[in-house]
Amino acid sequence: MIEDIESATPALCRLQLGAELRRLRHRADLKSSQVARRLRWSPSKVTRVEYGDNAVVEPDDAVMLCDLYGADPATRSLLHDFAVVTKTKQNRWQSSGDHPAVQPTLHTFVELERAAVALRCYASKYVPGLLQTAAYARETHRTAVSRFSADEIELRVATRLSRQVALHREDAPLELFVILNEGVLRRTADSAMTREQLRHLASMSTLDNVQVQVIPFAAGFHTGMNGPFTIFRFAKTSAARPIVYLENLAASWVIAQETVIENYERAFSELQALAPGPREARNIIHKVLKEI
Structure with a gap:
């Protein structure tokens, strides 16, 4: 079991x-x-x-x-x-001398993301990788606890940007539903980088297969305060069943039990109902842009 x-x-x-x-x-x-x-x-x-x-x-x-x-x-x-x-249960890639950017967690995460038909993501710390600009992705890796070298950062940035092709597939583009905590929009390391990222986020949110919502600080306590999560859903013809992906500074985990996944689906639906709609989200993004 x-x-x-x-x-x-x-x-x-x-x-x-x-x-x-x-x-x-x-x-x-x-x-x-x-x-x-x-x-x-x-x-x-x-x-x-x-x-x-x-x-x-x-x-x-x-x-x-x-x-x-x-x-x-x-x-x-x-x-x-x-x-x-x-x-x-050991990462064979870590000890083989292979480049860390091709570790199996990243490799398989990318492959499953490509195979998915829909992703539901609640992000409380940073913009999800599928919606990041190159500069924003570079900054997230520069400040990572792993302390990547410059070459490793560039390889990981390239890998992250290549994942975004899934949103622009001619045949069945990935459906992406993202809910952001307002703090994600207001976290600023470099004002020019942040403005570029927010403009990109607003632009991507206009795609038919991308929906972005923002939970404002005024919403108070909510289910998402338990932490960020991503729900993968795959085509019915795929061997892959829905999974929930979790990560923090120390490790990452996968949940495949159906009843637990249903709880996360319910949590995401509650967050969708709590957050203003996609049009209001773009208004919030543009408001933050003016304030930076």
């Missing part, structure tokens, strides 16, 4: 591993029952692996599936490493 709250690295690796294996199986034009017969597995094992229902995926199992599906060597190696992480 998978725990309600898991460390993000093994959880995201397992979820991404399952989604990739299902994609490979479809490409190979095989049914899960056919795979089970060929590998002499129980009929439910293939499904459990693809949906991330097993907390641990044996690396040898991942390799056997890759071989059966005709995966290329690079994919085979990556999915094997994902399986190793689910088993050891």
Whole structure:
């Protein structure tokens, strides 16, 4: 049984591993029952692996599936490493000498974000990455506790900006619903950078697939004061089920339990009802712009 709250690295690796294996199986034009017969597995094992229902995926199992599906060597190696992480619960990338910007938590987070059809995000500290400018993203990494080098910062900024392509896909662009605490708008490190970010935020909020709301200080106490969170929702045809992603200074976590996810969905709906609408949000943004 998978725990309600898991460390993000093994959880995201397992979820991404399952989604990739299902994609490979479809490409190979095989049914899960056919795979089970060929590998002499129980009929439910293939499904459990693809949906991330097993907390641990044996690396040898991942390799056997890759071989059966005709995966290329690079994919085979990556999915094997994902399986190793689910088993050891350790970030294999941290000790291998690979660049920290390609650690599995970031890699799988980006891949799941690309696969998602909708994200619901409550942000209380900073503008979410999908809506950041390059200068704003650079500042968030410059002040991070990890103390990245200049080259690492630029690589991470480039990765963050590349994620924003999901909002502009011609085929089914990502639906993004963001609720910001007013303090996010008023946190200023550099006035020029902040003005650029706020103008960009106002502009992005006019997209049909992007909705931005702001909870003003005057709203008082509310559900979001328990902390920021992001809800991922995927297409019904995907192997990935809805998840909640949480993070703080020390670590990040994933929640996959349906009843807990429903609680976060309810919290987000309450915050949507509390916050003024998108048009009012743009008015608040422009008001803050004038005050800076």
